[in-house]
Amino acid sequence: MADVEALCNELSEQVKALRGGSEAARRRATAAARRIITEISDPEEMIEQQSIVLAEMACIRMYIAWGFFDKIPAEGSVSYAELASSINASESLVRRMGQMLVATGMLKRPQPDHVALSRLAPTFKTDTFDGCHFTMMTDEFQPAYQAFPGFFEKYGAQVPEGETKVPFCFPDGVDGKLTYWELIAKRGEGNVDRFGRAMQGLQTHAWPYTGIYDFSWIAEYAQTNSERPLLLDIGGGQGQMIRAVLEETPAIPRNRCYLQDRPEVIGPVKESSANDPVMKDVQKLVVNFHKEQPVKGMYTKNKIRYACALVYLIRRCIHDYTDEDSVKVLTILANALPADEPRARVLINDQINTEDPTPFVAAYDLLMLTIASMERSEKQFADLAARAGLEVVKVHMKEGTMCGVVECKKAGV
Numbered sequence: 386m387a388d389v390e391a392l393c394n395e396l397s398e399q400v401k402a403l404r405g406g407s408e409a410a411r412r413r414a415t416a417a418a419r420r421i422i423t424e425i426s427d428p429e430e431m432i433e434q435q436s437i438v439l440a441e442m443a444c445i446r447m448y449i450a451w452g453f454f455d456k457i458p459a460e461g462s463v464s465y466a467e468l469a470s471s472i473n474a475s476e477s478l479v480r481r482m483g484q485m486l487v488a489t490g491m492l493k494r495p496q497p498d499h500v501a502l503s504r505l506a507p508t509f510k511t512d513t514f515d516g517c518h519f520t521m522m523t524d525e526f527q528p529a530y531q532a533f534p535g536f537f538e539k540y541g542a543q544v545p546e547g548e549t550k551v552p553f554c555f556p557d558g559v560d561g562k563l564t565y566w567e568l569i570a571k572r573g574e575g576n577v578d579r580f581g582r583a584m585q586g587l588q589t590h591a592w593p594y595t596g597i598y599d600f601s602w603i604a605e606y607a608q609t610n611s612e613r614p615l616l617l618d619i620g621g622g623q624g625q626m627i628r629a630v631l632e633e634t635p636a637i638p639r640n641r642c643y644l645q646d647r648p649e650v651i652g653p654v655k656e657s658s659a660n661d662p663v664m665k666d667v668q669k670l671v672v673n674f675h676k677e678q679p680v681k682g683m684y685t686k687n688k689i690r691y692a693c694a695l696v697y698l699i700r701r702c703i704h705d706y707t708d709e710d711s712v713k714v715l716t717i718l719a720n721a722l723p724a725d726e727p728r729a730r731v732l733i734n735d736q737i738n739t740e741d742p743t744p745f746v747a748a749y750d751l752l753m754l755t756i757a758s759m760e761r762s763e764k765q766f767a768d769l770a771a772r773a774g775l776e777v778v779k780v781h782m783k784e785g786t787m788c789g790v791v792e793c794k795k796a797g798v
């Protein structure tokens with residue numbers, strides 16, 4: 386029990402720091418609290434807890450599907466009968482799921498037959514980024530995990546390799562036929578959009594946009610060079626990272642920034658950003674990052690030919706690929722880097738794995754396994770970079786998170 390006492394002291398210290406508003410302290414406090422629960426639970430209690438989590442997730446999923454987190458008022462409560470009648474459902478069904486959520490504290494029961502939101506519940510309102518992340522997990526990755534026994538029976542107990550023979554594609558029977566991205570697209574526009582929104586979830590702690598790498602030097606650079614493209618976000622999704630950088634450093638000229646992604650992503654972004662003050666001038670290009678990078682090559686200034694661009698950012702894409710494919714993608718970027726600009730960079734923004742990963746990094750490493758990829762350590766990124774003709778300048782981290790930016794330059798420059 387000595388460990389438990391030490392953990393309790395750690396919890397108590399972090400709770401004190403938490404009162405000062407520290408996000409890192411909150412994470413250290415919840416990590417200590419979880420460890421305490423693990424240390425003091427008996428095995429039976431652990432199994433009970435796992436059953437509870439599964440049931441809770443199923444009920445949250447249905448309450449989201451029925452829009453109940455929107456229908457329960459911010460103040461006060463609503464009756465199960467009202468919720469049920471709003472979707473023509475049986476009150477008993479709605480109540481049984483509701484009582485599960487009340488039992489875990491996700492909802493509250495301020496009076497008999499009524500439910501109210503807890504502090505955490507609004508996160509599941511329709512189309513919130515975190516809510517989309519949750520439904521992406523339940524609808525797309527949970528089936529992939531459930532497919533593990535069948536998948537490993539068919540392909541052998543090996544780390545999956547290749548783009549199509551992956552657990553993610555197994556439940557749909559398209560393993561060996563479609564890639565992860567093709568399956569997401571095949572599931573329809575709504576699914577592509579949900580994925581794009583899910584990618585914007587968990588942005589406070591797991592994947593913060595800012596506070597890791599300081600992009601402000603790009604604004605200073607822009608004043609000394611009026612032509613070079615400045616910032617390219619490769620596989621940038623709905624433009625969330627570029628937006629965050631431009632909001633943080635408005636002096637970076639927007640029309641010299643590029644968002645690149647697949648056609649089914651860029652098409653809707655072009656439409657939705659037409660009147661968006663931050664994103665409307667950002668160049669949006671359909672680019673397959675497995676093929677040659679189009680924003681590279683040469684431009685002319687004072688009759689001199691220069692190569693471009695300045696910064697190639699690739700965020701949470703390398704972790705989607707095997708080492709072989711990652712090296713190919715990074716080589717394309719390394720080759721696009723201008724030889725005449727020593728400050729030019731490739732920035733790889735991903736979680737940084739360690740010998741002892743946090744539970745979330747370990748979970749995401751497993752998630753990546755369902756598409757034959759992984760979360761990588763500093764050493765693994767350095768190896769990829771070297772094989773791609775890059776050299777790591779520095780790994781930037783933000784205190785309290787495992788999200789990092791691996792800053793690379795062209796090797797030997």
Ligand SMILES: C[S@@+](CC[C@H](N)C(=O)[O-])C[C@H]1O[C@@H](n2cnc3c(N)ncnc32)[C@H](O)[C@@H]1O
Pocket residue numbers: 566584585619620621622623625626645646647650672673674675699700701702705
């Ligand atoms: C995990 S998401 C990351 C999105 C964004 N960079 C972020 O961190 O929020 C990977 C992105 O890569 C895009 N993508 C996948 N394959 C691609 C390809 N071959 N060429 C360009 N983009 C691709 C996906 O559409 C998706 O937006």
